[in-house]
Amino acid sequence: MYAPRRFVPSDLNAGDWAQIAPQFDRLESQVGACQTVPDLERWICDWGELCAALDEEGAKRYIAMTCHTDNAEAEKAYLHFVEHIDPQIKPRQFQLARLYAAHPLRPKLPRKQYEVLDRDLQVTVELFRDENVPLETEETKLGQQYQKLAGSLTVQFRGEEKTLVQMARYVEEPDRALRQEAWELVANRRLQEAGKFEDNFDQQLNLRQQTAAHADFPNYLEYAFRQKRRFDYTPADCVKFHDAIEQEFMPLLRELQSRRRRQLGLSSLRPWDLAVDPLNLAPLRPFETVEQLVAGAQRIFDRLDGSLGAGFQTMRELHLLDLDNHKGKAPGGYQSTLAEARLPFIFMNAVGVQRDVETLLHEGGHAFHTLACRADPLYTYRTNLPIEFCEVASMSMELLGNEFAEEFYSAPDSNRARRDHLELVVKILPWVATIDAFQHWIYTHSGHSRKERTAAWLKLVDRFGDDVDWTGFERVRDNLWHRQPHLFVHPLYYVEYGLAQLGAVQVWANFKRDNAGALKSYQQALALGGSRPLPELFAAAGCRFDFSSSTIKPLVKLLRDELAKLG
Numbered sequence: 001m002y003a004p005r006r007f008v009p010s011d012l013n014a015g016d017w018a019q020i021a022p023q024f025d026r027l028e029s030q031v032g033a034c035q036t037v038p039d040l041e042r043w044i045c046d047w048g049e050l051c052a053a054l055d056e057e058g059a060k061r062y063i064a065m066t067c068h069t070d071n072a073e074a075e076k077a078y079l080h081f082v083e084h085i086d087p088q089i090k091p092r093q094f095q096l097a098r099l100y101a102a103h104p105l106r107p108k109l110p111r112k113q114y115e116v117l118d119r120d121l122q123v124t125v126e127l128f129r130d131e132n133v134p135l136e137t138e139e140t141k142l143g144q145q146y147q148k149l150a151g152s153l154t155v156q157f158r159g160e161e162k163t164l165v166q167m168a169r170y171v172e173e174p175d176r177a178l179r180q181e182a183w184e185l186v187a188n189r190r191l192q193e194a195g196k197f198e199d200n201f202d203q204q205l206n207l208r209q210q211t212a213a214h215a216d217f218p219n220y221l222e223y224a225f226r227q228k229r230r231f232d233y234t235p236a237d238c239v240k241f242h243d244a245i246e247q248e249f250m251p252l253l254r255e256l257q258s259r260r261r262r263q264l265g266l267s268s269l270r271p272w273d274l275a276v277d278p279l280n281l282a283p284l285r286p287f288e289t290v291e292q293l294v295a296g297a298q299r300i301f302d303r304l305d306g307s308l309g310a311g312f313q314t315m316r317e318l319h320l321l322d323l324d325n326h327k328g329k330a331p332g333g334y335q336s337t338l339a340e341a342r343l344p345f346i347f348m349n350a351v352g353v354q355r356d357v358e359t360l361l362h363e364g365g366h367a368f369h370t371l372a373c374r375a376d377p378l379y380t381y382r383t384n385l386p387i388e389f390c391e392v393a394s395m396s397m398e399l400l401g402n403e404f405a406e407e408f409y410s411a412p413d414s415n416r417a418r419r420d421h422l423e424l425v426v427k428i429l430p431w432v433a434t435i436d437a438f439q440h441w442i443y444t445h446s447g448h449s450r451k452e453r454t455a456a457w458l459k460l461v462d463r464f465g466d467d468v469d470w471t472g473f474e475r476v477r478d479n480l481w482h483r484q485p486h487l488f489v490h491p492l493y494y495v496e497y498g499l500a501q502l503g504a505v506q507v508w509a510n511f512k513r514d515n516a517g518a519l520k521s522y523q524q525a526l527a528l529g530g531s532r533p534l535p536e537l538f539a540a541a542g543c544r545f546d547f548s549s550s551t552i553k554p555l556v557k558l559l560r561d562e563l564a565k566l567g
């Protein structure tokens with residue numbers, strides 16, 4: 001599955017700096033010797049080959065660590081890479097970016113092919129500060145501590161030790177007292193650690209502010225926009241997005257919640273009433289074993305498109321799936337790219353709920369993205385895909401895959417699964433706006449106290465909130481953001497989900513009109529990888545990169561109509 005290397009020695013130990021450094025030395029000396037455009041293009045590919053080897057080493061260690069957060073060897077290997085390899089790579093990468101940026105042949109490179117790479121590398125040169133390297137290392141370590149803490153939490157539930165992930169299914173139980181018991185146990189367990197979460201966050205916030213100041217930015221928000229290569233939208237666009245979500249989506253969310261309240265026969269909704277089926281049907285149980293989950297997903301991908309099905313089949317054969325939940329496994333799900341093999345890997349915590357099916361469809365969409373662009377000669381176009389579009393790939397797959405929910409369920413249960421998912425789409429957008437607006441606030445109010453931060457949070461929870469009664473659990477509400485890993489591990493990375501969700505709903509709307517045409521555009525857009533700017537990627541997939549009410553209104557209408565059809 002690996003193509004032979006052309007530049008990097010085949011026996012390179014990518015975890016040993018003494019062996020890595022000479023590769024950077026060679027690249028530095030060779031770039032000066034490039035006499036022609038093809039020489040420079042070849043050098044860019046050599047550089048990409050080294051990047052891929054290092055990237056894959058880091059990814060493999062991350063995968064091993066998150067699969068076994070309680071394995072000391074895996075933790076040590078990951079931390080070695082984070083603390084001793086990564087920090088040494090960064091200044092060397094920066095030096096190469098600088099040599100590239102200053103190269104006399106750079107303006108002669110074919111513009112269309114290199115423009116995205118070019119603007120990315122220019123930002124790398126513009127933002128790099130030596131003194132930020134140790135701060136970033138410290139931040140990564142704090143992120144890992146957050147994950148370790150969050151992943152280690154368990155509760156005693158009816159005589160058994162359960163992870164918080166395993167507890168999620170009980171809030172779907174029809175028995176209201178049981179739901180409340182399970183919900184309170186989890187909420188209180190998290191609250192016990194609230195001080196630790198706040199401490200961890202404050203340390204990270206401090207590091208982030210320093211990082212931005214070193215790079216001459218007035219605040220971390222503006223720094224992060226540049227660092228995340230958000231060339232195609234601004235903080236002001238995000239504020240407009242928040243407003244449009246409030247205006248267009250909140251009325252639908254409130255309708256759905258009052259319907260839920262009526263169906264449950266309650267005078268008010270409590271936090272443990274949000275995940276249960278409103279007709280008090282037992283939770284959907286799409287599968288018992290991970291093998292059944294994989295087989296069902298395979299059938300869905302096969303029905304959508306033969307090449308998607310074949311891609312998933314390959315992942316199964318190459319053991320690129322780690323799907324079951326067990327103690328010591330980090331929370332959540334992700335798709336990681338093995339950059340040199342040019343293959344995807346999927347990690348998740350399946351426990352037997354519909355959400356697991358959606359997670360696998362979602363991560364499957366990411367995996368198809370990785371596979372679709374694996375032939376691109378440029379490392380950066382295969383691996384540095386803009387998240388705003390990556391999430392279109394994954395979230396579209398949730399919506400499209402659910403069209404074939406019958407692979408897991410009877411017809412009425414399939415409609416239920418689809419309805420639950422569409423309700424989630426309606427619910428997630430205000431949540432994205434909340435988290436994003438909160439981060440805007442955090443990073444533009446330096447020196448704020450924890451009290452002020454909580455007050456800002458509550459204001460947003462009210463604005464994008466629902467009609468849930470939190471009486472008696474105000475402290476839980478104050479600290480709800482602690483469970484959102486992005487704030488800790490990927491700062492300011494969240495609005496992407498909202499922008500992408502709107503793209504995904506557009507792909508789904510296209511699919512409803514024209515199955516084959518929508519899938520064709522979807523795959524063509526995925527094959528572009530990171531080679532084009534965002535508006536072009538969206539356009540290739542048949543969507544608008546615009547988040548004003550004019551784009552959002554028809555999507556809300558479609559969601560409302562579909563929900564009405566599903567009963």
Ligand SMILES: [Zn+2]
Pocket residue numbers: 362366390391394
């Ligand atoms: Zn994703």
